Amino acid sequence: MKNVWVVAKKELRTYFTSPIAYVVIMVFLVLVGFFYYNILMWFNAQAMQMAQNQYYYSQININQMVYQPLFNNMSIILLLMLPLLTMRLFSEEKKIGTEELLYTSPISVNQIILGKFVASLLVLLAMLALTCLLSIFSFAYGNPEVAPILNGYLGLFLLGAAFIAIGIFFSSLTENQIVSAILTFGALLLFWVLNWASNSAAGAWKDILNYVSFLQHFDNMTQGILDTTDVVYYVSFAFFGLFLTHSVIQSRRWR
Amino acid sequence: MIAVDHLTKKYGDLTAVRDLSFKVEKGKIWGLLGPNAAGKTTTMRILTGFLPATEGRASVGNLDVFEQPNEVKKILGYLPETLPLYPDMTVTEYLGFVAAIKKVPAGRRTESVAKVVKTTGLESVKGRLIKNISRGYKQRVGIAQALVHDPLVLILDEPTIGLDPAQIIEIRSLIKSLKGEHTIILSTHILPEVTQTCDGVVIINEGRLMASGSLEDLTASIRHKEGLFIKVRKDGPEAAAEIRKIAGVDKVEAADGELKVEWKPGLDLRDDIVRLLVEKRFGLLEMRPMAMNIEDLYLKIVSGGTEQ
Numbered sequence: 010m011k012n013v014w015v016v017a018k019k020e021l022r023t024y025f026t027s028p029i030a031y032v033v034i035m036v037f038l039v040l041v042g043f044f045y046y047n048i049l050m051w052f053n054a055q056a057m058q059m060a061q062n063q064y065y066y067s068q069i070n071i072n073q074m075v076y077q078p079l080f081n082n083m084s085i086i087l088l089l090m091l092p093l094l095t096m097r098l099f100s101e102e103k104k105i106g107t108e109e110l111l112y113t114s115p116i117s118v119n120q121i122i123l124g125k126f127v128a129s130l131l132v133l134l135a136m137l138a139l140t141c142l143l144s145i146f147s148f149a150y151g152n153p154e155v156a157p158i159l160n161g162y163l164g165l166f167l168l169g170a171a172f173i174a175i176g177i178f179f180s181s182l183t184e185n186q187i188v189s190a191i192l193t194f195g196a197l198l199l200f201w202v203l204n205w206a207s208n209s210a211a212g213a214w215k216d217i218l219n220y221v222s223f224l225q226h227f228d229n230m231t232q233g234i235l236d237t238t239d240v241v242y243y244v245s246f247a248f249f250g251l252f253l254t255h256s257v258i259q260s261r262r263w264r
Numbered sequence: 265m266i267a268v269d270h271l272t273k274k275y276g277d278l279t280a281v282r283d284l285s286f287k288v289e290k291g292k293i294w295g296l297l298g299p300n301a302a303g304k305t306t307t308m309r310i311l312t313g314f315l316p317a318t319e320g321r322a323s324v325g326n327l328d329v330f331e332q333p334n335e336v337k338k339i340l341g342y343l344p345e346t347l348p349l350y351p352d353m354t355v356t357e358y359l360g361f362v363a364a365i366k367k368v369p370a371g372r373r374t375e376s377v378a379k380v381v382k383t384t385g386l387e388s389v390k391g392r393l394i395k396n397i398s399r400g401y402k403q404r405v406g407i408a409q410a411l412v413h414d415p416l417v418l419i420l421d422e423p424t425i426g427l428d429p430a431q432i433i434e435i436r437s438l439i440k441s442l443k444g445e446h447t448i449i450l451s452t453h454i455l456p457e458v459t460q461t462c463d464g465v466v467i468i469n470e471g472r473l474m475a476s477g478s479l480e481d482l483t484a485s486i487r488h489k490e491g492l493f494i495k496v497r498k499d500g501p502e503a504a505a506e507i508r509k510i511a512g513v514d515k516v517e518a519a520d521g522e523l524k525v526e527w528k529p530g531l532d533l534r535d536d537i538v539r540l541l542v543e544k545r546f547g548l549l550e551m552r553p554m555a556m557n558i559e560d561l562y563l564k565i566v567s568g569g570t571e572q
Binding site: 012015016019022023026027105106107108110111112113116262 | 309312313314315316334335337338340342344346347348349350351352353357361362364365366367409
């Protein structure tokens with residue numbers, strides 16, 4: 010565990026001594042802020058209209074009308090941002106030759122992978138935590154329910170963890186950061202929309218495609234449903250990505 | 265301290281190291297000598313546990329490299345051919361990180377880093393980012409990272425490559441000063457490096473062992489003839505004929521405007537030859553001994569491909 014933290018600390022230092030982390034966090038916050046503002050304006054207008062009618066008035070729900078679309082937008086921004094955070098993790102070590110230092114040190118490959126994963130998770134956590142400040146406005150002028158919001162954030166965090174694990178895997182495949190980022194984008198987008206194919210699929214394939222796709226599970230989480238299936242899905246997805254990374258690194262050295 | 269036993273490494277169809285065996289005693293510096301692509305780096309990568317071998321065994325300090333890799337890695341310092349440096353870290357930060365992953369206890373890290381900064385002469389740059397320091401200092405940081413956990417064994421892959429002559433001398437004397445406490449293997453294709461810093465040498469070519477042993481043994485084994493190169497001002501052929509008459513001279517031949525004189529080992533005919541040349545007024549211009557040394561051995565092995 011100590012070794013994992015040593016590697017994580019080194020990665021965090023690289024993130025924050027270079028502009029990478031600042032730029033990623035800043036751009037993420039600007040975009041989320043923009044979406045939040047627009048959704049809130051739309052919600053305001055909508056709420057004014059709905060308040061005219063007794064029935065519609067009871068249907069106004071800030072969780073559903075603000076947070077659900079906001080979380081969906083945030084997930085797309087994460088899909089675009091996280092590959093940029095993970096692309097250098099193994100590619101760079103390979104390119105500048107520091108992998109020889111890492112793999113000839115008395116720490117295991119698993120500890121190296123976990124260290125890098127933890128560092129990216131902490132940056133992700135910082136990104137998500139800073140967006141919580143936006144909710145000040147929702148709570149000052151409205152009364153949203155806290156539990157579904159936290160559930161949504163949990164969903165974003167788990168989704169991000171899966172994205173990061175996939176990114177780390179592609180980073181271990183190549184010494185070129187751009188190739189690593191593009192492969193990650195491709196894979197994430199594909200898994201995002203995989204359930205579209207389920208419309209034309211038959212039988213068990215329909216269920217499989219639906220289950221494997223990111224979208225289905227994420228929808229549940231933004232709606233405030235905490236289902237262990239979804240949590241297990243994301244955790245196993247992340248685990249699978251890290252496992253593949255381990256296999257790639259080991260097979261490289263044994264070839 | 266280091267034992268390599270019938271080591272073979274194949275990359276697909278390419279055999280980089282073929283049935284290589286050698287031993288290095290504790291506290292000595294040994295050179296791994298060979299032309300480019302001879303298998304030096306591969307051998308070192310196997311010893312450090314970076315690459316597995318296809319066949320054979322290797323051990324460092326009585327620990328098997330393949331069975332107990334983590335124990336071996338703890339007592340081993342490695343300078344790869346490409347310096348494994350993080351350009352965005354300062355020298356101190358970097359060495360601190362290396363100390364941590366090499367399992368130096370947290371309480372002793374600052375102390376070990378300070379010590380190694382001192383031995384490698386990095387005090388003046390220790391607070392600077394690695395990307396901003398000169399090549400010579402980067403090389404020292406590379407050596408410092410190999411030393412920071414005070415390993416018993418040091419493996420240095422081309423430690424003086426890309427340095428200017430003054431820096432080469434500095435790095436060599438640094439390596440020599442580490443002898444005794446550390447057992448060192450260094451690879452090189454620069455011949456003087458071996459004669460100047462090493463106690464013994466392993467010569468490999470195309471992955472095969474061509475010769476190995478201490479420098480004295482190897483040079484003694486090949487010194488089967490002695491002689492001189494002589495340059496005279498005039499009458500070369502006549503001088504050659506005169507020298508031939510001296511008792512004990514085996515062979516005199518003219519080459520490149522010089523005379524190559526050889527005699528049987530054990531004799532010393534230098535006095536006789538000089539007296540002759542001076543008395544007959546041939547005008548002696550230059551005279552130098554024809555000692556067979558490790559360079560001749562190396563060239564003979566590598567160009568001739570004769571196995572010893």
